[in-house]
Amino acid sequence: MTELLQNVLNSDEKKHLQQLIADLRHQEKRYLLRNDILTAFSTYCKNHNKPEHFYNASHLGRLIYYTQEIILEKGSLCLIVRPKIALQEIYRLTDDLKCEPMTVKQLLDERDLLVNRFHPEEGDLLELDFGPFYDYSPTIRDPKNIGKGVQFLNRFLSSKLFEDSRQWLQALYKFLSLHSYNNQQLLINDKIQSCQHLSDQVKQALTFLNSRPDNEHYEKLRFDLQAMGFEPGWGNTAGRVRETLGLLDELIDSPDHQTLEAFLTRIPMIFRIVLVSPHGWFGQEEVLGRPDTGGQVVYVLDQARSLEQQMEEDIKLAGLDVLGVGPKVIILTRLIPNNDGTRSNQRLEKVYDTANAWILRVPFREFNPKIAHNWISRFEIWPYLETYAIDAEKELLAEFEGRPDLIVGNYSDGNLVAFLLARRLKVTQCIIAHALEKSKYLFSNLYWQDLEDKYHFSLQFTADLLAMNAANFVISSTYQEIVGTPDSVGQYESYKCFTMPELYHVVNGVELFSPKFNVVPPGVNESVYFPYTRIEERNESDRARLEAMLFTQEDPAHIFGKLEDPNKRPIFSMARLDRIKNLTGLAECFGKSQELQERCNLILVAGKLRVEESGDNEERDEIIKLYRIIEEYNLHGKIRWLGVRLPKGESGEIYRVIADRQGIFVQPALFEAFGLTILEAMISGLPTFATQFGGPLEIIQDKFNGFYINPTLLEETADKILAFVTECDRNPKYWQEISQRGIERVYSTYTWKIHSTKLLSLAKIYGFWNFTSQENREDLLRYVESLFYLLYKPRAQQLLEQHMHR
16 A cells, blocks of 8 residues: 555544545545645635645645545545556545555446446456566666666667677677668678677777878778778768777677767668658648647658758768768658648648758548548548558658658657558657647546547547557657656556546556657757847848737738737737637636736737638637637737738747737647747747646746746736736846746757757667567567557548548
8 A cells, every 4th residue: 555545544634534535525526636636625624724734744635645536436435646657556445444456457447437338247348458568678667767768778788788798799790781771781791791700800990990090081991991891881081980980899898888879879870761740731831820730840840851951960970971872851741632722732842941851742542532632630530541651651662762761750640650651661660749639638538439529539549559559769858748747647658547438448558667768859940930139130021010910900801909009018829729729718817817908918829810711620619719708808909819820930030029029928728748839939039938737847947937827727827927027017137037048948958959869869779779679579569450450440440431421
């Protein structure tokens, strides 16, 4: 039994626990989440005149703090306690305080019973358990090291080199002999016949290189090195080749994890990368702000540019550029015939500011042209993905004239396609969730049947499970995305165990301590987003035009609202109009504060202005809601709502125009996996207020370079903004202090150079790990495939049948 519960039951506080349980039974709710539990305990403390320390410091207070869920049953209750990050304990506690541990299966049955979906007389439900497949693989022990998988993996691999040097050196020798580019052998040739011979030849090559000047070009050494068994790829100068072979020599004689990482990251093995992002309107112009089209598009385009630049740099350092070796990046998305003024109907489009990065659009098969020729919601896309992967494979092989070296999935649909492609092509696979919908929609798994017609979560959550287990490695933007915080569950952690009533039980859906998880935050495009103070880099005509558009221009077709006083401090936000982004919540927060309205204007850049212009149900609901809030709080003259889609360059200047007027940026999402707009605002110099739910907790240091808000507490949020505005009025330097710290935070931690260097390093190390552990992974991949064909595919075909009749 957890110490938290034991301490209560062994003390006088157990009577308070009993009273609290009695109070809970007078509520209507039978299923309480953490906020409900904390609120109920706070009410209990007030009603029973408990001192403040009892709520925070008593044994019962500590137990309540770490309790994630309570399910009230007849005569007992179920407690889900999370005493540590990534650790969950389950107990049944009777009304007379007898306690017994519960299994995961019992918990899932209990949840099914809660929604009247428990049918034991009809037999057991399918259980999904990925746990046994991780029994033979290394696992991290300390939760603090989750998200640092590659560091752990390097230590594990180097220890294996020590333990069984012959076997692992043989694997290393075979790995080095695999590498080629367009039939040009790299690294070692057949003159080196064994791992022992490799060791001898490395020492011979080092002796030769020690006599050559560091800056001597590789071409002058090439034929001598080839005679010893070494092909191009070790370096572009004698000094660089000597350093790389020196690392290999050290790795053979006395391996350690730093040497292994340094060596593998120098090996030229990544030249062709696929970034998979099927849903939405993927393009470079006229797409942002459309349904399902926002931060992910910006992320993938910037990532493509940065990866190409980093691969070019690596290729040059490896001495391969003179042989005509060059990188190629393909963004794989869907071709939409009815393109609505975008370029989404063009098969191939070059990515701006790149030499060889492309958007490749592959259409969905025409099961029903009325559906397949148009934009399809990310919630409806599932029936098309398997055949899409088959068709995309052919296109990719043609474009690359061979196989890619790395496939990176994006979001649930892209991650599933990445799995299908990587399995067929036998290449390293990485996934990036961006946002797992299961965390965003409360009780979405428990009530999946009620939500299925609109969201099809049975397909999405199944796809997530398959992709995250099949991936060689997982990139998250933050630590909390994986395992949350001490008081909140992480996005990936929410897949550890859950029920899909009457469909399946997940008893172990993901191994959170697997070294496949790595935190690699994205960056911002520094050519577009930069501080407002860099006047010489700003276009004065753009600045003046955007300033008029934001504050004074009258354009009823695209702008709602005329400001009574355009000179008031602007509160600014820019996002899609959907429920989770919560711009309507920000408008209501502004409406509830008369003082905020007197001192500031609210400026929103968001979606469409009219219901009839939107094809997305959620966006239409939010448009109606925003108009209602404007009327209810009489915000006329105090709010501007711009229903415009901005080119990327102009979106950067808009932040700077707001900063010119010492405005602030508010990101009020109910949940935000990371928050690229937060980085964009901060690097532009805007003091930023961002949701405390999700990734912003790791970007912003509260009250130092930005501020946390709880977007569900409207009055509290308004008070925080007002306090900042008041302090700025009192101390004119305060705005600039927060602004400068925000700029410094982004430049020190969130650049695409840092991101792409780390991603390519991970791809190389996991590529080596994938090669050396192929046999161990095959049983897991077979299990994943079985679930795809037995669970996912039949449900996808059912949805396709519905589409055929639309």
